[in-house]
Each structure stands twice: as C-alpha cells, then as structure tokens.
Amino acid sequence: MSGFVVKGWCPDAWRPMATGDGLLVRIKPRLARLARDQVLALCALADRFGNGIIDVSRRANFQIRGVDQAGWRALVAELMALELVDADAQMERRRNVLMVPDWTDGDDSHRIACDLAAKLDRLPELPGKVGFVIDAGTAPAMLDEAGDFRIERGAGGGLILRAAGHETGVAASAGDEAPMLVALAHWFDMSGGTRSGRMERHAAPLPDWATGAIPPAPPQAPITPGPVRLGMALGAPFGQVEAAVLAQALADPAATGLRVTPWRMLVIEGARQGGIPGLIDDPADPVLRVHACPGAPFCAQASVATRDLARRLAPAIAGSLHVSGCAKGCACTHATAFTLTGRDGRFDLAREARAGSAAERTDLEPCTVLAHFGVA
Known part of the structure; x- marks a missing residue:
C-alpha cells in the first residue's frame, strides 16, 4: 500500500522531524522520570517554542510539537540546561532505553538502567530504531513493547537477557546485565544486524553466551488510570496532552515528579487525586x-x-x-x-x-x- 514514506530513523532533540504542524522535538526522560520542576519547565517550553501540544510516545518519550526552525536551537539549549537532552548529539541518539516506570531507588531496574547509562559510550553505532528494554520488576510489564536487547524477569525468578525475536533468554547474574546488553549490541553490529535494521529481523544465530531456554515470567497487569503505588496514574488520550493540562496535573504540592510510560499513562508521583480535564482517570473510558x-x-x-x-x-x-x-x-x-x-x-x-x-x-x-x- 502506498501513501507513506519509511524514513528509517527516529527523531530526537538534535535531529527533529518535520511534520505537518512544524518540527517535532523528542525528549527522552532519563529513568522514565522527570522531577516536578522539569515537568513544569517542559510545559512552559512547549508553549514558548511549540504549539503547546506534547506527545507521549510509545517509547515513553515526550515530543514537543509545532517548533519552528528559528526557535529549535534555542529550545535545545533550554532542554540541555534542564538536563533533559545530552550536549553530545551522538550520546543522545544512543539513549534509546525503555524502562519499566514503577522502579524504586536501588531496585534491579534502577541499578541496571544506571549501569547501562554509564556505558552508552561503549555502544557501537546502531540503527536509529534499535533500543534496549529494562523490565526487571517482580514480573515483566513490557513484553508487548518493542525493544531489541532486553533484560527481563525470568520464569525462575532471576533475570534473563533476551534478544527480540527469541522467545527465551539466558540467565544474567547481578552486575552482568548491562555489560551483556552492550556485548549483545556489539554482536548485532558485527554479525551484520545493521543491514537487517532490527534484532527481530536479524537471522544470524545468537552466540552461545546469549542463547538460553529461560522464558520470561508471566506478565503483571498493566497500569490503568487511578491510584497506584507511586501516586496517581492518568491517561493521555491518544498519547497527547496540552502543556497547560500537564502543568495542572503537577500543580498539587504533593506531586514530586512524573513517570512516563509506553501505554499513554502518566504517573504523577505523590498525587492522590484525578479530575484533571484533558486527562483520563476512569479505567473504563x-x-x-x-x-x-x-x-x-x-x-x-x-x-x-x-x-x-x-x-x-x-x-x-x-x-x-x-x-x-x-x-x-x-x-x-x-x-x-x-x-x-x-x-x-x-x-x-x-x-x-x-x-x-x-x-x-x-x-x-x-x-x-x-x-x-x-x-x-
């Protein structure tokens, strides 16, 4: 079927994408989290440099829409000052990490994500859509989300390394998870994976050290609107929210930050009330x-x-x-x-x-x- 063009790359802050309403500038929240002040500043920037519309992407990223060419570099400078964009464009491209949003300080997901972030400079050059998934909670939450190189909770209770396109993975010992992800990315590059574009389309047999028979554990129930352990989950209709609406969701003094998810859900840390017009708080909507x-x-x-x-x-x-x-x-x-x-x-x-x-x-x-x- 005709009618669209496959660009073969993903936008980010340093490489925005032209759309029908201007440039789209993507922000990749570290650890799937923004502090309250960062959220409020991001909302102000979306109004100042864009059209006031923020996308919540399926990769748990934010996207400011409607940016013009004249204001783009000034916007990026502001985002760097907020520590939402890396000053090194190459490092920014490498931060394609999808992380389970309900992590807590020091748990497996948090530990592995921090370890991987410190090793991004060791990655090879990968196709723009290739990314990592860190899903190391008590049960997997992101089995249906796209990601090429994955750390997940395995059926036996331990963690596994699993390559997309393979139903099972290999045990990953504590402290070895991020190095294994980096090594798998290098194997993908050296075995010709770049020509395939994505891990699931790469036909080369996995190396012995990345081959295992452990399936992921049964998944946990997805986040739905309403109270959750960290605060209040609110749905963004069709993955989009007005900047003023998002700022209102963080207006509660008890709100300490925001977790972004790949399910069009925003978790407002510390909040206990819904009722924000423009966001969904009814799980039956x-x-x-x-x-x-x-x-x-x-x-x-x-x-x-x-x-x-x-x-x-x-x-x-x-x-x-x-x-x-x-x-x-x-x-x-x-x-x-x-x-x-x-x-x-x-x-x-x-x-x-x-x-x-x-x-x-x-x-x-x-x-x-x-x-x-x-x-x-």
Whole structure:
C-alpha cells in the first residue's frame, strides 16, 4: 500500500522531524522520570517554542510539537540546561532505553538502567530504531513493547537477557546485565544486524553466551488510570496532552515528579487525586481502547483526519480500534479488533489486523465509517 514514506530513523532533540504542524522535538526522560520542576519547565517550553501540544510516545518519550526552525536551537539549549537532552548529539541518539516506570531507588531496574547509562559510550553505532528494554520488576510489564536487547524477569525468578525475536533468554547474574546488553549490541553490529535494521529481523544465530531456554515470567497487569503505588496514574488520550493540562496535573504540592510510560499513562508521583480535564482517570473510558495517530494535517504522511473520528467511534466499538492516518501505523504496531487505515483521503477497514493490512471494505468516507458502526 502506498501513501507513506519509511524514513528509517527516529527523531530526537538534535535531529527533529518535520511534520505537518512544524518540527517535532523528542525528549527522552532519563529513568522514565522527570522531577516536578522539569515537568513544569517542559510545559512552559512547549508553549514558548511549540504549539503547546506534547506527545507521549510509545517509547515513553515526550515530543514537543509545532517548533519552528528559528526557535529549535534555542529550545535545545533550554532542554540541555534542564538536563533533559545530552550536549553530545551522538550520546543522545544512543539513549534509546525503555524502562519499566514503577522502579524504586536501588531496585534491579534502577541499578541496571544506571549501569547501562554509564556505558552508552561503549555502544557501537546502531540503527536509529534499535533500543534496549529494562523490565526487571517482580514480573515483566513490557513484553508487548518493542525493544531489541532486553533484560527481563525470568520464569525462575532471576533475570534473563533476551534478544527480540527469541522467545527465551539466558540467565544474567547481578552486575552482568548491562555489560551483556552492550556485548549483545556489539554482536548485532558485527554479525551484520545493521543491514537487517532490527534484532527481530536479524537471522544470524545468537552466540552461545546469549542463547538460553529461560522464558520470561508471566506478565503483571498493566497500569490503568487511578491510584497506584507511586501516586496517581492518568491517561493521555491518544498519547497527547496540552502543556497547560500537564502543568495542572503537577500543580498539587504533593506531586514530586512524573513517570512516563509506553501505554499513554502518566504517573504523577505523590498525587492522590484525578479530575484533571484533558486527562483520563476512569479505567473504563473507551478511549483507552483506541489508538490514533495525529493524522492530517498534523502529519504530512497522513491523508485523513483521525482523532475526532476515533473519539466518536470509541463508545460504539467493543474491543480495540486503531485509526491510522496512513499504512505506516505509527500509533500501534500490533493487530487490533478493528483497524481503519487512511488512503488517498478515505479509509480502508480491516478486522483483527494491523494498519495497511488487506481490507474487507475500502474507500470509505468518514460518514460511511460512522454509519457502519451505528454512530449517528
């Protein structure tokens, strides 16, 4: 299916991406956390240099939208001052680490992430989309999240190193986890993995030291809106929040910081109250079952508007829904019960499919889509 361009790289602060509403500048929170003052400053910068819209990405990153070329370097300077961007562009590119958000100081996830952060300068040059996953809680939380080189809780209770595309991994002793991740990245590079682009597409057999038969432990339940151990979890509809709304969520003096997740959930540390207009505090909200990219005109690759349609459809559909502006499917890479893919200004509808899959109905106008699902 035509209609989109695979760029083959991911934006960051030093290499922003042009979109339909300006430059998109990505911020990669260290340890999946921002202190309260950092959040408030980030919100102010999104208003000052962007259009006041902040994305929460599937890699647990923030993205400031609507930045113009003239203001981009000044924005990056402000982000560096906040310690949200590395002054070394190469090191910033290497910080592709997805970390389980409910870590505590000194636990396995925190320890390994800090160890890996200190070893980023030892990594080879990797394709831009290649990344690491640190999921070392009492049970895995991110088995469904993309990541090439992974440390996870294994079925026997210990930690395992696992390469994407392999169902099992090898035991990782305390203190060896980050060195093993670095070594696996070097093996990937030296064995031609760069040509494959991602670990799961790399056909070379793993080295003996990275080969094991230990499966990940059964996963834990995902975070949903409401009180959690660290504070209050709030959903960002379709992974997007206005800067003013996010600042309001941190206005509670008890709020000490924010944890960002790959599930469109924000955990406000110390908070105990929801009720923030623009964020979701009801775990039954149907919007939580719907994936939708920014769509047109906010993305130059999209030929259709997405989120207004997704919001109208959400209460009418049982199960998951993905409304994608193009066949690239950025908002959701897995199959959903219903998938609408934009093509040449209209939609194709598929069931139990990913964006761009073979459709059962094609060339649908938005009004036809609404009528199909019984939405007046």
